[in-house]
Amino acid sequence: MNASPSSGTRVLDRAGLLAALATFACAVAFPVLTAVHSGVHLQPTDAPLSPAEFAAPLHDRPEAVLLWMGFDALFVLAYVVTFTAARGLTVSRVLGNLSMGAMIVTGALDMVENAVLAVHAAQAAAGEPFASVPAAALYTVAQLKGTAATAGIGLLALALPTGTRLLRAAVAAAAAFVAVTAVGVAVPALAPLEALPILLLTGLLAAVFAGRLRAAAPGRGPAAPAGPALPGGAAVAGAAG
Template identity: 65%
Template sequence: MTARPVAVPLTPAARALYRAGLIGALVTFACAVAFQVLSAVHADVRLQPTDVPLPADAFLRPLNDRPEAVLSWMAFDTVFVVAYLTAFAAARALAVSRTLGALSLGAMVTAGALDMVENAVLAVHAAQAWAAEPLTTAPTMTLYAVAQLKTAAATTGIAFLALALPAHDRMLRAAIVAAGAFVLVTVAGVALPELAPVEALPILLFTGLLAGVFTRRLKAGPLPDPATPAQAV
């Protein structure tokens, strides 16, 4: 006779949270793919000043000459921010440490707020240029500072989540490895900006794996509650 733990029923609140996390992870994944397509189609448009250091005039030129491309980026990036915040809010429920989960979500909310500030600055300048009022200066230093702070906050949030996730199966272990890869590549990218394009790969892997974790939780319910007495079979 063996003992089998009793599975805790998936509550409506938990189901809604996992479903939101799944949608958020999938949309984040899709936006990350869309960014690669936009980068290929609009190779001259650089919207992340920390990725490739540029002279002020080279950074300003696409804001004046390609405002429609800049605004397209901003539309996708707005959806991207909403999606990754949704995914990380749901991922907090996966954490085995509430403290680390809370710190992770707080860091990601900070990153999202900075991302929206960055988007607003770029969108306003692009819209102004589209209104036939070309810009003569760009807030390059402000954008550098905001982008760097955003990157630091996102790296911190993903690092805390990686430390908080359980490692009891292959998918979660793979997600932890992907999160660690993102942290390493992003930190290295601060010193070597040419590594910026490589950052997309761990993001795609991590969000894809999170989507898989949420899908499995929706199908199978949460993990057995260790506090529940075992039943005899």
């Protein structure tokens, strides 16, 4: 028997909630890893670094780099699922699809970046490091990834409804990410600040997904107001805002 549309919506909301919480947790973990393993950077755009400074941890501290890669692998999966589920919140099918596509491209570029770093770190851990690190190629991939993420989250901000306080706050957080990322390109030392709007946005999306699940729970009374209708008949829970 095929699942009903409402069942499919609940599955998507549940996936979005769990993925948003995982994205939030990883975003919190990264500053902790930075404090514990200072000098280890996931990409050359993290801070103004010479190629030698960026490559040094790949050769000298490969175990720390591989730990970062483990967290980042979970982060990539989590944010791709989060923003795929967020497509179900949008009121514009075209903008929602474009946003989801851009975030999938972001995840793919992130995985390429991680694969290169993990291979270099694993080789160093095995005692046979590569002679050089393709810093220019990694910088290019990192910039493309940042551009794709900016486009995806910016399009999501345009596609989300604004009928509740939570959704309006999510739109504001998405807009802040776009602004901070653009500033980070112009002033690389400020690039790490993009973690703040991502924390806020994923936390707000988790709250929106949780509200929708509560509103759709079996046996919930009809008194709960519904938010604006979404494509496919779903609604944003008014109780969330």
